[in-house]
Amino acid sequence: MELNFSLLMPELALFGVGLLTFVLGLLVPSQSRKGLGSIALMGLILVLGVTVANWSNQGVMLNGMYIVDRYAMFFKILCLTSAILVVFGSYKYVDQQVKNHFEYYSTIMFTTLGMMVMISAGDFITLYMGLELMTISFVILAAFRSTEAKSLEAGMKYLLLAGMSTAVLLYGLSLVYGTTGTILIGEVASKVAAGVDSPLLIVGLVMLVAGLGFKISAVPFHMWSPDVYEGAPTPVTSFLAVASKAASFAVFVRLFIGSFGVIQEHWVGLIAVLAALSMVIGNLVAIPQTNIKRMLAYSSVAQAGYIMVGLVAVSEAGIKGVMFYAFLYVFATIGAFTVVAAVSNQTGSDEIADYAGLIQRAPLAASVMLVSLLSMAGIPPLAGFVGKFYLFQTVVQDHLWLVFLGLIMSMISVYYYLRVILVIFRDEPKDASPIRLGGATAITLVITMVATILLGIYPGPLSEMANMAAQSFLIR
Amino acid sequence: MNIPVLTLTLLSPILAAFVIMFIPKEEDKLCKWVAAAGTGTALLLSLYVYFGYDQSVGGLQWVDFGGPVPWIRDLGVSWYMAVDGLSLPMLLLTNLIGFTAVFASWNITLRAKELMIYLLVLIAGVMGTFIAQDLFIFLLFYEVVVIPIYIMVIIWGSSKRVTKEYAGMKLTIYLLIGSAFLLVGVIAIFVQALQITGVPNMSFEALSRVAFPEQFQIYMFALLLIGFGSLLSMWPFHSWSPDGYAGAPTAVSMIHAGVLKKIGGYGLIRFAVFVLPLGAKFWAPYIAVLGVIGVAYAAMGALAQKDLKYVVGYSSVSHMGYVLLGVATLGVVGVNGAVANMFAHGVMAALFFSMIGFIYEKTHTRWIPDLGGISHYAPRLSVGFMMAAMASLGLPGLVSFIPEFTIFVESFKVYGILAVLAIAGIIITALYVLRAGANTLFGPAREEYKDIKDIRGPELVPLVVLGGVLVIGGILPSLLFDMVNSGVAPILAHINEALQLGGR
Numbered sequence: 001m002e003l004n005f006s007l008l009m010p011e012l013a014l015f016g017v018g019l020l021t022f023v024l025g026l027l028v029p030s031q032s033r034k035g036l037g038s039i040a041l042m043g044l045i046l047v048l049g050v051t052v053a054n055w056s057n058q059g060v061m062l063n064g065m066y067i068v069d070r071y072a073m074f075f076k077i078l079c080l081t082s083a084i085l086v087v088f089g090s091y092k093y094v095d096q097q098v099k100n101h102f103e104y105y106s107t108i109m110f111t112t113l114g115m116m117v118m119i120s121a122g123d124f125i126t127l128y129m130g131l132e133l134m135t136i137s138f139v140i141l142a143a144f145r146s147t148e149a150k151s152l153e154a155g156m157k158y159l160l161l162a163g164m165s166t167a168v169l170l171y172g173l174s175l176v177y178g179t180t181g182t183i184l185i186g187e188v189a190s191k192v193a194a195g196v197d198s199p200l201l202i203v204g205l206v207m208l209v210a211g212l213g214f215k216i217s218a219v220p221f222h223m224w225s226p227d228v229y230e231g232a233p234t235p236v237t238s239f240l241a242v243a244s245k246a247a248s249f250a251v252f253v254r255l256f257i258g259s260f261g262v263i264q265e266h267w268v269g270l271i272a273v274l275a276a277l278s279m280v281i282g283n284l285v286a287i288p289q290t291n292i293k294r295m296l297a298y299s300s301v302a303q304a305g306y307i308m309v310g311l312v313a314v315s316e317a318g319i320k321g322v323m324f325y326a327f328l329y330v331f332a333t334i335g336a337f338t339v340v341a342a343v344s345n346q347t348g349s350d351e352i353a354d355y356a357g358l359i360q361r362a363p364l365a366a367s368v369m370l371v372s373l374l375s376m377a378g379i380p381p382l383a384g385f386v387g388k389f390y391l392f393q394t395v396v397q398d399h400l401w402l403v404f405l406g407l408i409m410s411m412i413s414v415y416y417y418l419r420v421i422l423v424i425f426r427d428e429p430k431d432a433s434p435i436r437l438g439g440a441t442a443i444t445l446v447i448t449m450v451a452t453i454l455l456g457i458y459p460g461p462l463s464e465m466a467n468m469a470a471q472s473f474l475i476r
Numbered sequence: 477m478n479i480p481v482l483t484l485t486l487l488s489p490i491l492a493a494f495v496i497m498f499i500p501k502e503e504d505k506l507c508k509w510v511a512a513a514g515t516g517t518a519l520l521l522s523l524y525v526y527f528g529y530d531q532s533v534g535g536l537q538w539v540d541f542g543g544p545v546p547w548i549r550d551l552g553v554s555w556y557m558a559v560d561g562l563s564l565p566m567l568l569l570t571n572l573i574g575f576t577a578v579f580a581s582w583n584i585t586l587r588a589k590e591l592m593i594y595l596l597v598l599i600a601g602v603m604g605t606f607i608a609q610d611l612f613i614f615l616l617f618y619e620v621v622v623i624p625i626y627i628m629v630i631i632w633g634s635s636k637r638v639t640k641e642y643a644g645m646k647l648t649i650y651l652l653i654g655s656a657f658l659l660v661g662v663i664a665i666f667v668q669a670l671q672i673t674g675v676p677n678m679s680f681e682a683l684s685r686v687a688f689p690e691q692f693q694i695y696m697f698a699l700l701l702i703g704f705g706s707l708l709s710m711w712p713f714h715s716w717s718p719d720g721y722a723g724a725p726t727a728v729s730m731i732h733a734g735v736l737k738k739i740g741g742y743g744l745i746r747f748a749v750f751v752l753p754l755g756a757k758f759w760a761p762y763i764a765v766l767g768v769i770g771v772a773y774a775a776m777g778a779l780a781q782k783d784l785k786y787v788v789g790y791s792s793v794s795h796m797g798y799v800l801l802g803v804a805t806l807g808v809v810g811v812n813g814a815v816a817n818m819f820a821h822g823v824m825a826a827l828f829f830s831m832i833g834f835i836y837e838k839t840h841t842r843w844i845p846d847l848g849g850i851s852h853y854a855p856r857l858s859v860g861f862m863m864a865a866m867a868s869l870g871l872p873g874l875v876s877f878i879p880e881f882t883i884f885v886e887s888f889k890v891y892g893i894l895a896v897l898a899i900a901g902i903i904i905t906a907l908y909v910l911r912a913g914a915n916t917l918f919g920p921a922r923e924e925y926k927d928i929k930d931i932r933g934p935e936l937v938p939l940v941v942l943g944g945v946l947v948i949g950g951i952l953p954s955l956l957f958d959m960v961n962s963g964v965a966p967i968l969a970h971i972n973e974a975l976q977l978g979g980r
Contacts, residue, residue: 359590370623379623380616389551393663400664407659411652418626418648422641426630457616460548467550 007068010051017043018109025102033101040105048080067122070472075119075250082243083112089338089444090235111137115247124173124183142232154231161224169211175204188259215248219277222301229297238337246326278305279409313394320470321391328383335372335448339365357429368445373417383455480540482557485521489514493596504588511592519571531962552676553612561963565819566606573734573826574599577727579937580830594624611678632725643723650716658703690754697755700748708740711770718789726833734826738818753974760804767800775904784842795821802883810886815960817879828864830938838928852921854930860939865913869906875949
């Protein structure tokens, strides 16, 4: 057995810089740990560079335990990009609200490592390890504002509920192992194709849907997300909403389309119904919310519903739709949450009513909020429109009702997005003092806005990249 | 053609908006002049294109960059800007109204800088729909316009019978839900075309050459009809229109009633009928019925209104009924009439709304019983108002007479009794328009209005430009009709060909 370490380069590099940040944090005195953010940022950019450079370096390691294909690479790039944006956009917030810099930054990096491992996992054990590394790190991150009761509550809730969902997931995996006799995803596929089919396998499948459904916060496993989103420090919320969701979708696709694609008649209906429920409930419950983080939490439930449509297609185009949408969702969501963090950092409030007159107090932040929300709603020329186009075109022939429902619900979502925009643009601010963003946050905001607009009017390059990645997934 | 004239026309308001971003917000006069320059340039360019179009050749001309520029390859989207006799009147109309809308907002001082930016983006968006020959780009522009309108309504709108927040939200949600149906249709048509031809291509021309099955066409046409129909305020999807116009600021009412609505009619002809001729054949009688109901229902509605903006709002729903009737004839004369009527109604509605805007600005009311005798103090304003009113009831000599006449001629041939009912609608139109004019402008001079100032200076621009077009279009109808005919005739020729092939 030959170990090709070059395939592991991104993970090794991330592990290295994560440790480096941690050790540096221990060495320097606590007053001078502010610079750790920059070191973490540089490290993450380096790892992203390594990952991009390895775009064509594909292969399978350890007899299929670890799969490095372009599909995995695409999601790794996505997770690293969001980690970079989250770190860069929240220097100031972390500095003032979170305090313990060195643990914060290194935990973010280990979370990302967990995601990368689960994305590449080729068997259930590796998958479980990556997933747990990510989940446990998130528990720590969610509870990071240790003086805030809400933050602690968020950490506790996430710990308990994530633990439960992991148990369900594990049970599901064990049932699949029990019926097929293997833990390798590739072998499961061939066993299933060869005709292993028993009620236990179906039960296992349903449990997998429940376990992963929790991670992507699909209805009815979404209950945790509003509370955790509200309580966790805002940069953590955005990281949770974006990267953990994307990584879980990567696993979802690999497991269901990769291993169980042959028996799709057993699960496509279930996923379609869950997608529909997520779109309807996420969007409808978002309407009465008055706290912007809760509203974004419900809207992210709805977004999960849209992305699941790509799974329902069970096709290369569907996978491509999932990847494309997950990537553009990174920019829109991080843009919105970075604004939330910047505003709450100054005003101390996450209530929508306190966004009154934001256009006059911080024109850049207000514009980013506008662009991000409208992209989530799928209004052209922003990225969300193209993303939905790619997603929904894949199911238009077999599940026309889902297209109808999805597009109508996304127009309904405009209603609650517009209410935020109304407050931002029309109302006069109670306190007209400008909101100071700080250079790093401003740059992050500009990046997310430009990316959201650019992906909307010129999606070609990312779309090609997603095509290549989707092809690599099926060839294997 | 080496210079991409159409793209430049599209860019000039956007450039102006970009310049305005860097002007301090206290300098609102400067912002307005820059906006006027941007829309003025677009107007001049579109006049240049209009009169440079070779009608004897016909077809798509002024193609930017020599042909479609690939944009999103795997969706077959390309940057394909070109005009024909169907697009050109609409392009010209957009820029006429855009230019005058800037002057109709001349007296607004509240956050004028932002207003001008949204206005310019809005104009560019509307323009884009008329010159894009690619379905995807068309859709992109079609939905771009929704958000600036919403923001403009909630900031600069007015709350009378309904609050401006309600009006803005109703306008936005109605149009977006309509566009959701449209989008489903578009996606399905795209996927079906891809399966039939194997090559993704979103240009209208390419889609029109795909032979879709008849049943598919009928279903899809229904979706597109709901989408475009709700934009065109087709009965029963019209109820956003009066409320929306009443809540909106003058410039938005002008653009919305003037051109934005017409995207619905334009899309119906350019996309729905052109690409799905068998579907059009199936649904045409229903469209005609809905059109006539719209004419009668909205005319009655206008009769009952006491708010000037509601009168014009209902009247515009009623006029769109004629457009639908014209489209439903599926004959060259009728569709010509429909397109020309969209142009005529656009000019007329914009003039109407701008004059009402001035009346409201000067008297602070739009309530007809409170008004009266305005003509004693503001003769120029009254001239504009009466011109729009006369055009609305189709007075010969103004631009809207001949389009209505041609619609009636063709629809009488095809639908008989329905056309008679529609013609009867004219009588009601005359009734409410004349009554509104009489009660607002004429009658004894009122003491409380003796201090109002007549429109002057930049305020005269809408009257002169739009009024001028009303008269010129009425005296020289061939300027408009030959152009429309050169665009509509080939489209209908294509449809008839498809109907003969596909229709048993």
